[in-house]
Amino acid sequence: MIMMKNIVVLYAGSVSGFAFDKCFGGSSAFDRALAWAQKHGDRTFVLASENPALDFAAAEKSPSVQLVRKPFWTNADVASEISALCRKNDAPFALFSWADTPFLSGGITEELVREHTECLSEYTFADGFPYGIAPEVIDAGTAGIVAALAADTQKSVGERIASRDGLFSIMKGDINAFEIETLIADKDYRLLRLEFECTTKINFLACRNLYDSFCAQNGADSIDVADVYRLCNLAEKKVSVQKTVPAFYNVQITKRTRHNIVYNPQSPLLFGDGDMTLEDFRKLVGKISAFSGKAVVSLSCFGEPLLHADFAAFANEVLAHDGLSLLVETDGIGVDGNVLDSIDKERAQGRIDWIVLLDAAESALYAKIHGCPESDFSRAVNAVPLLESRFPGHVWPQFVRMKMNEHELEGFYRFWKEKENPSGGNLIIQKYDHFCALLGDEKVADLSPLNRIPCWHLKRDMTILCDGTVPICRDQFDTRAGNAFEEELGDIWKRNDANLELHLAGGYPDKCKVCDEYYTFVF
Numbered sequence: 001m002i003m004m005k006n007i008v009v010l011y012a013g014s015v016s017g018f019a020f021d022k023c024f025g026g027s028s029a030f031d032r033a034l035a036w037a038q039k040h041g042d043r044t045f046v047l048a049s050e051n052p053a054l055d056f057a058a059a060e061k062s063p064s065v066q067l068v069r070k071p072f073w074t075n076a077d078v079a080s081e082i083s084a085l086c087r088k089n090d091a092p093f094a095l096f097s098w099a100d101t102p103f104l105s106g107g108i109t110e111e112l113v114r115e116h117t118e119c120l121s122e123y124t125f126a127d128g129f130p131y132g133i134a135p136e137v138i139d140a141g142t143a144g145i146v147a148a149l150a151a152d153t154q155k156s157v158g159e160r161i162a163s164r165d166g167l168f169s170i171m172k173g174d175i176n177a178f179e180i181e182t183l184i185a186d187k188d189y190r191l192l193r194l195e196f197e198c199t200t201k202i203n204f205l206a207c208r209n210l211y212d213s214f215c216a217q218n219g220a221d222s223i224d225v226a227d228v229y230r231l232c233n234l235a236e237k238k239v240s241v242q243k244t245v246p247a248f249y250n251v252q253i254t255k256r257t258r259h260n261i262v263y264n265p266q267s268p269l270l271f272g273d274g275d276m277t278l279e280d281f282r283k284l285v286g287k288i289s290a291f292s293g294k295a296v297v298s299l300s301c302f303g304e305p306l307l308h309a310d311f312a313a314f315a316n317e318v319l320a321h322d323g324l325s326l327l328v329e330t331d332g333i334g335v336d337g338n339v340l341d342s343i344d345k346e347r348a349q350g351r352i353d354w355i356v357l358l359d360a361a362e363s364a365l366y367a368k369i370h371g372c373p374e375s376d377f378s379r380a381v382n383a384v385p386l387l388e389s390r391f392p393g394h395v396w397p398q399f400v401r402m403k404m405n406e407h408e409l410e411g412f413y414r415f416w417k418e419k420e421n422p423s424g425g426n427l428i429i430q431k432y433d434h435f436c437a438l439l440g441d442e443k444v445a446d447l448s449p450l451n452r453i454p455c456w457h458l459k460r461d462m463t464i465l466c467d468g469t470v471p472i473c474r475d476q477f478d479t480r481a482g483n484a485f486e487e488e489l490g491d492i493w494k495r496n497d498a499n500l501e502l503h504l505a506g507g508y509p510d511k512c513k514v515c516d517e518y519y520t521f522v523f
Contacts, residue, residue: 008041019100075166076150076158086140128185132196201293205244300329312342332383361411454503
């Protein structure tokens with residue numbers, strides 16, 4: 001261990017109860033992070049909330065640990081507190097990490113500190129590892145500069161609730177002004193998108209399952225995370241780590257559509273007159289909240305959600321659960337101010353994203369793609385400012401890129417990227433999906449990785465049709481995994497484990513072999 005008069009700052013202002021669950025050999029993620037901190041700094045400071053439900057007893061008992069409490073913390077608050085603590089303790093730099101990370105590596109920490117001091121760096125971080133393996137190292141003076149930026153030119157970032165990338169997000173506004181060093185992992189694990197934190201249920205379960213698997217495989221009751229690569233390599237191969245609970249629920253609340261869009265499979269299984277009842281949906285959302293805790297719920301699977309008479313009630317049902325947020329993909333034609341005003345405005349703040357399906361820059365091509373009158377194009381475009389006026393910054397005109405509309409892509413992009421236009425510069429360019437070769441080849445470019453990777457959608461998504469049917473995935477909608485109205489979501493979710501096991505081993509069922517969606521990542 002490198003002995004220096006430095007401090008460690010652990011951020012616990014936004015952690016959940018999962019961080020205090022003693023499932024790591026009798027210790028919690030917080031306990032483990034605290035133990036790491038006390039090995040690598042002269043003093044440890046825990047930036048905590050005033051939530052009485054969280055157990056900071058382990059920190060309060062230690063003479064070398066001090067709690068700093070606030071009702072809530074912004075990115076600017078965190079930067080300012082690090083700067084102040086460095087000054088008060090005459091510390092040249094601080095190690096900074098969130099306090100819900102059970103796998104912080106002592107060995108990686110020492111390498112970071114060595115690189116930071118030898119290179120006279122102002123900010124040093126590790127790259128290529130899963131999140132939660134390594135802390136950030138920030139120079140005392142740099143922390144003060146970051147705090148000043150957060151209060152001035154980067155105020156929009158500074159005022160946000162503290163985030164895991166908060167310090168770096170502030171620095172990015174003037175990135176060339178800082179001396180930054182990076183410790184690069186010998187193997188790049190970023191494609192796994194693993195986050196070893198214990199505030200969200202999905203990542204808490206991944207950490208718990210990884211801990212149990214590592215101990216079982218190595219005949220140990222605890223993990224020596226000095227061997228980071230063994231830990232990460234195991235995570236790379238374990239279904240129970242990469243697939244815990246769904247992060248995205250794609251729900252069909254109605255089969256009805258206004259348009260027969262060319263990139264939708266015209267199947268009687270998907271389209272017709274069926275609607276999901278509000279009563280069934282209410283029970284379903286309760287199950288989703290209980291199973292995943294935090295997730296994104298879409299109301300737009302294979303149907304136009306605004307055609308449902310109870311659309312606003314469906315939206316409010318999702319928003320009534322604090323951990324859930326909402327995604328609405330719409331043709332825009334039925335966007336109505338009265339319906340929008342029926343959505344709970346207070347709960348909706350920052351929790352609804354709207355995607356308006358445009359797919360063209362001109363009305364003639366729009367009509368061809370959507371199978372509708374040209375006049376519908378202006379109605380769809382006009383939906384964007386109507387939505388933006390109520391949900392600013394959360395409205396996204398979308399263009400599905402195909403051979404038949406590629407010549408209008410530039411015009412679409414040039415118009416919608418401008419900040420003064422109705423979406424404020426937001427837009428989405430979406431790839432074409434041929435549904436396992438069910439539809440024709442309209443793909444403009446091959447975006448797939450050089451080496452096949454296991455399917456993200458098997459790991460993270462659940463599709464639920466109007467009658468409760470859960471297909472194994474959205475692209476294989478004719479293959480049934482269960483019924484969400486009749487069964488527990490956990491039982492249905494486990495039925496795809498074997499498919500993912502096969503993917504992780506480099507094998508793929510016939511439809512998966514021709515699928516072009518496996519590398520796309522939703523939420």
